[in-house]
Amino acid sequence: xxxxxxxxxxxxxxxxxxxxxxxxxxxxxxxxxxxxxxxxxxxxxxxxxxxxxxxxxxxxxxxxxxxxxxxxxxxxxxxxxxxxxxxxxxxxxxxxxxxxxxxxxxxxxxxxxxxxxxxxxxxxxxxxxxxxxxxxxxxxxxxxxxxxxxxxxxxxxxxxxxxxxxxxxxxxxxxxxxxxxxxxxxxxxxxxxxxxxxxxxxxxxxxxxx
Amino acid sequence: xxxxxxxxxxxxxxxxxxxxxxxxxxxxxxxxxxxxxxxxxxxxxxxxxxxxxxxxxxxxxxxxxxxxxxxxxxxxxxxxxxxxxxxxxxxxxxxxxxxxxxxxxxxxxxxxxxxxxxxxxxxxxxxxxxxxxxxxxxxxxxxxxxxxxxxxxxxxxxxxxxxxxxxxxxxxxxxxxxxxxxxxxxxxxxxxxxxxxxxxxxxxxxxxxx
Amino acid sequence: xxxxxxxxxxxxxxxxxxxxxxxxxxxxxxxxxxxxxxxxxxxxxxxxxxxxxxxxxxxxxxxxxxxxxxxxxxxxxxxxxxxxxxxxxxxxxxxxxxxxxxxxxxxxxxxxxxxxxxxxxxxxxxxxxxxxxxxxxxxxxxxxxxxxxxxxxxxxxxxxxxxxxxxxxxxxxxxxxxxxxxxxxxxxxxxxxxxxxxxxxxxxxxxxxx
Amino acid sequence: xxxxxxxxxxxxxxxxxxxxxxxxxxxxxxxxxxxxxxxxxxxxxxxxxxxxxxxxxxxxxxxxxxxxxxxxxxxxxxxxxxxxxxxxxxxxxxxxxxxxxxxxxxxxxxxxxxxxxxxxxxxxxxxxxxxxxxxxxxxxxxxxxxxxxxxxxxxxxxxxxxxxxxxxxxxxxxxxxxxxxxxxxxxxxxxxxxxxxxxxxxxxxxxxxx
DNA sequence: TATGAATGAGCGTTCATTCAT
DNA sequence: CATGAATGAACGCTCATTCAT
Numbered sequence: 001x002x003x004x005x006x007x008x009x010x011x012x013x014x015x016x017x018x019x020x021x022x023x024x025x026x027x028x029x030x031x032x033x034x035x036x037x038x039x040x041x042x043x044x045x046x047x048x049x050x051x052x053x054x055x056x057x058x059x060x061x062x063x064x065x066x067x068x069x070x071x072x073x074x075x076x077x078x079x080x081x082x083x084x085x086x087x088x089x090x091x092x093x094x095x096x097x098x099x100x101x102x103x104x105x106x107x108x109x110x111x112x113x114x115x116x117x118x119x120x121x122x123x124x125x126x127x128x129x130x131x132x133x134x135x136x137x138x139x140x141x142x143x144x145x146x147x148x149x150x151x152x153x154x155x156x157x158x159x160x161x162x163x164x165x166x167x168x169x170x171x172x173x174x175x176x177x178x179x180x181x182x183x184x185x186x187x188x189x190x191x192x193x194x195x196x197x198x199x200x201x202x203x204x205x206x207x208x209x210x
Numbered sequence: 211x212x213x214x215x216x217x218x219x220x221x222x223x224x225x226x227x228x229x230x231x232x233x234x235x236x237x238x239x240x241x242x243x244x245x246x247x248x249x250x251x252x253x254x255x256x257x258x259x260x261x262x263x264x265x266x267x268x269x270x271x272x273x274x275x276x277x278x279x280x281x282x283x284x285x286x287x288x289x290x291x292x293x294x295x296x297x298x299x300x301x302x303x304x305x306x307x308x309x310x311x312x313x314x315x316x317x318x319x320x321x322x323x324x325x326x327x328x329x330x331x332x333x334x335x336x337x338x339x340x341x342x343x344x345x346x347x348x349x350x351x352x353x354x355x356x357x358x359x360x361x362x363x364x365x366x367x368x369x370x371x372x373x374x375x376x377x378x379x380x381x382x383x384x385x386x387x388x389x390x391x392x393x394x395x396x397x398x399x400x401x402x403x404x405x406x407x408x409x410x411x412x413x414x415x416x417x418x419x420x
Numbered sequence: 421x422x423x424x425x426x427x428x429x430x431x432x433x434x435x436x437x438x439x440x441x442x443x444x445x446x447x448x449x450x451x452x453x454x455x456x457x458x459x460x461x462x463x464x465x466x467x468x469x470x471x472x473x474x475x476x477x478x479x480x481x482x483x484x485x486x487x488x489x490x491x492x493x494x495x496x497x498x499x500x501x502x503x504x505x506x507x508x509x510x511x512x513x514x515x516x517x518x519x520x521x522x523x524x525x526x527x528x529x530x531x532x533x534x535x536x537x538x539x540x541x542x543x544x545x546x547x548x549x550x551x552x553x554x555x556x557x558x559x560x561x562x563x564x565x566x567x568x569x570x571x572x573x574x575x576x577x578x579x580x581x582x583x584x585x586x587x588x589x590x591x592x593x594x595x596x597x598x599x600x601x602x603x604x605x606x607x608x609x610x611x612x613x614x615x616x617x618x619x620x621x622x623x624x625x626x627x628x629x630x
Numbered sequence: 631x632x633x634x635x636x637x638x639x640x641x642x643x644x645x646x647x648x649x650x651x652x653x654x655x656x657x658x659x660x661x662x663x664x665x666x667x668x669x670x671x672x673x674x675x676x677x678x679x680x681x682x683x684x685x686x687x688x689x690x691x692x693x694x695x696x697x698x699x700x701x702x703x704x705x706x707x708x709x710x711x712x713x714x715x716x717x718x719x720x721x722x723x724x725x726x727x728x729x730x731x732x733x734x735x736x737x738x739x740x741x742x743x744x745x746x747x748x749x750x751x752x753x754x755x756x757x758x759x760x761x762x763x764x765x766x767x768x769x770x771x772x773x774x775x776x777x778x779x780x781x782x783x784x785x786x787x788x789x790x791x792x793x794x795x796x797x798x799x800x801x802x803x804x805x806x807x808x809x810x811x812x813x814x815x816x817x818x819x820x821x822x823x824x825x826x827x828x829x830x831x832x833x834x835x836x837x838x839x840x
Numbered sequence: 841t842a843t844g845a846a847t848g849a850g851c852g853t854t855c856a857t858t859c860a861t
Numbered sequence: 862c863a864t865g866a867a868t869g870a871a872c873g874c875t876c877a878t879t880c881a882t
Contacts, residue, residue: 009863025328027237031856041864042857052856116328118235124323125384128377156397159381160374167338167373174335187366219845241873251847256874429866445748447657451852461868466853529751536748538655544743545804548797576817583797584790587758591789594755607786615825620713620776639842661877671843672878682877847879858868 010048012038017055022106025116026056056115060123063107070100071134086147087189094185098172102181105173112170132162161192220258222248227265232316235326236266266325270333273317280310281344296357297399304395308382312391315383322380342372371402430468432458437475442526445536446476476535480543483527490520491554506567507609514605518592522601525593532590552582581612640678642668647685652736655746656686686745690753693737700730701764716777717819724815728802732811735803742800762792791822 016038020029031052035042049055074093101108114121135158142148168188172179226248230239241262245255259265284303311318324331345368352358378398382389436458440449451472455462469475494513521528534541559578562568588608592599646668650659661682665672679685703726731738744751769788772778798818802809 023328025331027235028328030854035865042866043859043864044862046857047862113331113334114323114326116324116326116331118233118238118326121235121319121323121326125380128380152401153393153397156394157401159378159394160398160401163377163381164370164374166377166380167375168369170335170338170376171369171373183363184366187363188370191362191367191370240871252874253847253876254845257845262873443748445657445751448748450850462853463855463868464866467866472852533744533751533754534746536744536746536751538653538658538746541655541743541746545800548800572821573813573817576814577821579798579801580794580818580821583801584794585797586800587793587796588789590754590758590796591793603783604786604789607783608790611782611787611790611825613825615821615823660875665844672845673843673880674841676878677841843880843882845879845881847877848875849877850875851873852875853873854871856868856870858866859864860866861864 009038009040009044013040013045013048014055014059016040018059018107021056021059021115022110025110025113026053026120027117029056053119056120059107060111060115060120063104063111064127066104067100068130070097071131083147086142087193091182091185091189094189095182098169098181098185101169101173102178108169108173112173128162128166131166132158135162164188164192219248219250219254223250223255223258224265224269226250228269228317231266231269231325232320235320235323236263236330237327239266263329266330269317270321270325270330273314273321274337276314277310278340280307281341293357296352297403301392301395301399304399305392308379308391308395311379311383312388318379318383322383338372338376341376342368345372374398374402429458429460429464433460433465433468434475434479438479438527441476441479441535442530445530445533446473446540447537449476473539476540479527480531480535480540483524483531484547486524487520488550490517491551503567506562511602511605511609514609515602518589518601518605521589521593522598528589528593532593548582548586551586552578555582584608584612639668639670639674643670643675643678644685644689646670648689648737651686651689651745652740655740655743656683656750657747659686683749686750689737690741690745690750693734693741694757696734697730698760700727701761713777716772721812721815721819724819725812728799728811728815731799731803732808738799738803742803758792758796761796762788765792794818794822 013034017029017034020034020037023029024033029052031042031045034055035045038044045055049058074096110116111123111127114124136154139148139154139158139161143150143154165188168184172181172184223244227239227244230244230247233239234243239262241252241255244265245252248254255265259268284306320326321333321337324334346364349358349368349371350364353360353364375398378394382391382394433454437449437454440454440457443449444453449472451462451465454475455465458464465475469478494516530536531543531547534544555578556574559568559581560574563570563574585608588604592601592604643664647659647664650663650667653659654663659682661672661675664685665675668674675685679688740746741753741757744754765788766784769778769784769791773780773784795818798814802811802814
């Protein structure tokens with residue numbers, strides 16, 4: 001037999017903690033605020049979590065787990081046969097992930113801001129690193145398949161691309177109303193693929209390169 | 211005639227505060243740590259700063275002032291005559307700014323991480339916003355001059371480009387050894403200008419666009 | 421179901437605070453002293469009071485409330501029919517109030533000494549002012565009833581009488597052993613009514629007045 | 631040769647200290663305030679005084695010395711020959727002392743309020759005690775001379791009289807504009823000598839006494 | 841003698857965590 | 862399991878006093 005009261009208590013506390021952490025960050029969040037918002041006692045909090053940090057960790061870990069599940073789900077799709085199929089798949093994946101960002105924007109902001117605590121500042125980098133790591137094999141595969149140019153320093157290219165993704169993601173999650181994610185991600189894809197150079201300037205670019 | 215002010219006192223304190231804030235963030239930095247590191251007394255700290263936050267603000271404001279001075283200096287250069295001149299100028303500007311990032315990487319990280327305190331989380335966004343604002347007129351000028359394509363949503367393009375810059379900047383400032391900034395910025399420029407699409411894929415891209 | 425509130429906690433803290441404030445005044449009283457004396461933790465103090473000053477205020481306000489209740493109770497009695505009844509009633513009232521002073525002599529001293537803090541120095545005057553205000557209607561009624569002389573400047577007479585009361589009260593509350601309050605108040609009453617002049621001098625006094 | 635600069639410095643500091651102590655009491659007065667008001671350095675303060683308390687003591691002692699000089703001057707006058715001469719002399723003495731109170735009202739308030747510090751709360755009582763002590767021989771002499779009634783408990787009578795004086799003094803020194811001190815002291819004297827009872831009540835009072 | 845920057849002990853208050861019921 | 866009063870370590874800030882010049 002489950003003990004629903006118990007489960008609900010933890011769920012309530014987690015929900016409240018999520019809000020309070022998202023608003024105040026780890027350091028400035030007070031356990032009192034969390035329990036008051038959850039309508040639970042302080043004792044209940046420590047019944048379910050070892051410490052304030054533990055609750056924070058649990059929330060962040062859950063977020064990361066769901067995020068990675070979402071990303072992996074996208075990543076596991078096979079390289080499409082045709083170029084246009086490839087683009088369609090890619091775009092669908094991006095949209096899926098940006099939808100996740102939007103759904104979890106409060107927590108994603110907290111993540112991007114390192115939990116607003118020195119102790120979790122590493123989260124920001126860790127997330128970026130992980131994104132890059134996740135991106136690399138797909139990128140290399142695309143290069144190998146002749147879909148992407150091979151005259152780039154792949155590491156740097158990845159860095160740039162993931163930077164663009166992260167930058168856009170940061171923008172999206174701080175909006176108040178939901179933007180047209182499909183449009184944004186399509187532009188992002190197009191930007192990555194075609195660049196901004198006008199034909200006239202393209203000559204200059206080639207000149208400029210050795 | 212009085213015991214002369216230790217002209218270095220404030221400088222020492224600021225230097226120590228910079229280190230401590232960079233390491234622990236605003237909330238977890240202890241005034242004791244700062245003064246101990248500076249070899250000064252606690253009283254000395256409050257002789258020069260109204261409060262812990264005041265010292266933090268002073269450090270951040272100084273960083274932002276120097277940063278904006280650096281950016282403005284770059285921005286004020288006129289649009290170059292020839293495309294290749296334009297590219298050279300652009301690259302030089304970027305390099306200058308990335309040098310600044312590298313020189314001040316400890317503080318830039320703190321800035322990017324919102325002071326690691328809920329109270330200054332806005333810094334992250336404020337900086338991104340400002341960067342975008344600074345970029346916009348230059349971008350539009352380049353489009354008007356036929357240097358950049360005009361079939362992009364400019365706002366989104368700026369968002370993407372500034373995202374790429376920010377992402378790369380975040381990467382750079384967390385390295386332990388100085389990377390080849392000229393290389394990175396050149397790749398960044400080239401990436402922005404030419405994109406990643408292979409000729410074969412380029413067709414797909416065009417197809418994909420309505 | 422919870423660890424039940426130590427119903428005595430606040431009472432203990434107030435009792436301890438009373439002693440410590442009475443001994444050291446507001447400024448020099450240390451919260452540590454209060455909690456140590458109460459056998460409570462520092463946290464417990466802030467569980468019941470907003471601040472040190474808040475506890476002080478509560479103590480003083482309670483004293484004033486009880487004092488005014490006592491005074492009002494006396495004041496509400498009607499003017500007696502006969503002179504001797506009037507005197508008896510008056511004396512009984514005084515005795516009641518002086519008993520209150522004696523019972524609360526530690527706090528009354530603190531009150532008379534303005535909480536031994538610049539912030540509450542006004543208490544001394546406020547109390548005197550209030551006493552005078554309370555006395556005035558009774559005084560005027562007694563004059564109207566022909567019980568008291570009408571050839572005095574009433575305001576000054578009240579000032580003198582309340583001064584005498586206050587002076588005697590200040591004396592009484594700093595004694596170590598309880599004096600014969602009935603005797604003192606009777607003498608005080610007699611003094612107010614008849615003065616000290618010997619018959620021989622009385623003539624001179626009356627001459628002296630215009 | 632005197633060192634006028636030095637002397638002036640101390641005088642300036644004392645004057646400033648007087649104002650600051652009178653306003654904030656001992657505990658809440660800051661040495662900084664005193665030196666700033668005096669236009670001197672903190673070093674100068676400690677050149678002339680051992681400590682903040684020392685300066686306070688010096689000010690209070692000076693006040694008491696001048697006060698006692700004034701009182702003694704009055705006290706040393708011989709008992710006058712005739713009753714009316716006695717009354718005139720007494721009144722003149724009182725007026726002199728009340729003039730002193732008025733001249734030094736800021737400091738007298740501080741004195742009456744125990745320096746607004748637990749450490750000097752005793753001043754209030756010490757002053758009252760001393761006043762009583764000073765009054766006693768004169769009182770007894772007057773009784774012996776048949777000028778004052780002898781059917782009073784002398785100690786209590788003194789207490790009452792000095793209480794009345796103290797009460798009136800407290801009133802006077804907190805006024806903003808100088809009152810008619812001669813009038814007040816005359817009324818005070820008359821009150822002490824004759825009391826307030828109407829002829830009608832006097833009968834009852836005498837009955838009431840055993 | 842005079843200066844005023846520097847010192848550091850001291851204290852009010854907060855809040856994560858514990859524990860008696 | 863649940864409660865919430867109690868605990869006490871921690872830390873920001875003040876200000877009397879010292880001392881190098």
